[in-house]
Amino acid sequence: MKIKNVSQYAGFVLGILYGIAFRLLSDMDHLSGLYDLFSITFIWIIPTLIGLFPILFSSNKLYLSPLKLFLYPIISVFLFLITTYLTGLEDVFCLFIMGIPCFIAAGVLGILLGAFLKDKIVNKKIYSIFLLPLILSPVENIFPNKSQVFKETHSVIIHKSASAIFPNLLEVQPINTIVYGNGFFQTVGIPTPINSKIFSKDSLLYRIGYFTDDLKLYESVEELKENHFVSFQVHLDKSELRDKPTDLHIMKSDYFKFGKISYELIPINNTTTKVVLSCEYTINSKMNFYANFWAKNIIADFEKRLLKSIKNNLEA
Template identity: 70%
Template sequence: MKSNTQYLGFILGIIYGLVFRLISDVEYLDGFYNVYSITFIWVIPALIGLFPIMFSSSKIYLSPLKLFLYPVLTIFLFLIITLVTGLEDVFCLFIIGIPFFIAAGVIGILLGTYMKDKMINKKIYSIFLLPLILNPIENIIPNKSEEFKVEHSIIINKNKSEIFPNLLEVQTINEKQYGNGFFQIVGIPKPLNSKMYSDGENRYRIGYFTDDFELYESVDTLKENEFVSFQIHLDKSQLRNQPTDIHLVQSDYFKFGKISYSLIEIDTNKAKVILSCDYRLNSKMNLYANFWAEKIISDFEKRLLKSIKINIET
């Protein structure tokens, strides 16, 4: 019987997490309950992890290892189910997975040890209503808006006049040139090429990526053979119907600014190409959000510059 109630704790914990995850997708609750909030990222995983402890035999309190592993296992099963059902994709799991595991494991040990002496009573179950109280309070507090820039450079052994057209229109990039790293494995689209267009009044560029992902970029500033900047317009871009694009790229938490290329001549047949990307984060967890944003954009810039260099020099 004890074994059955122990398994029941895992099941209830998973259901509890799924309920709040599904609530976050209900449009008319937007502003009341949001995914990628402090409540969802830190409080809910801690509560999910308490279920297997509260429904376990008292012997679990004698093992700090179990107090850590039982909540972590519940979180792992919850994340797998969100992946299988399409609620999250692989990259989203990495974003929420790290704090989820930390919160569940640490709180499991702390509260599990506390509950050892207090014993479980009906009043303690009210703790599971905390997200309904904390998240609306959290939404009252304004987000912090911050601007960031990621910049990388590379030396290309060609003159500026040969390099510059390849910055406006990036030649086709094959898989071998771009490479396949961590972010590509977890589903971040890879660039294929980009083409310049004109609607009669304005020039714009479309960047083509894998997974039918397309970025619409209007020309903001252009100085022949020296500098060009593009303004990204997500409303005119073709995004994917995936959790990463829906909850992050199209959200107010992250906004692309400008992408720009600068050319600095070193000598007649050598120039330095500087690629920079400006973006804005608007959340209560900018430090953590920028950890991922900086890593992804930095990886993209390094791989793109390397690919451009290979295409131009060969």
């Protein structure tokens, strides 16, 4: 009886090991191109298969319960994601990026395919479905990623003249953490800005943006029209990034690239100015719609909080 009770949960363990195996393949330099972490296969197909393990390897008639067909695949994927976090393969933010499509794929397809596959369990060939990623991922990588440029823009009204504001855009003064606030993205590990310092080198202007978690972004001043406009170009290759999965998988990869970050000052009157902050970025993947969902919201959150903080510094 005890053996039977244990064996019905063996599918969860097998699902975790299966997912971890493909996750480790994506980190191998000579195989990462074939088994892409941000591929349709890894984000949608592999979670579906992880979710099927407790169905196919259950010792009881799990497929007779629609609730279990829905919940068991989700639990299996959840355990896999928690394991990647505990082993340091992923951080909290990566779990959210991966988790949403993983849970959708596992839950929905657990119901749609679970009963069908269980009925076919007498045919041992059905287990070959777990080899699908070995075929689909290399095939998927034959097709190039789609590269798209996006732009996020927000503004704030500051009751100061453009000449009083402009130096504080070049070199952002220490930010009040209470004013900046602590929202969802900060809770899941997105670093918050501290301040920025500008310096000159070889007759060119550069800036270093300091963030929490010892993140330092190196920027060059690309265009400057005093009291009217300034733009920066982020150089991630010269920046000091964090040794965390988010930075390693996204900021150090070709999936996401910063474009120009710019401030435009539009005088309303002698003592009031509209400050417009824009950030251009490029996403290069096969799921740009999903990647941009996160990028757009993170950058929007950052711009709104930063502008509010700069306004507070100047008007306080």
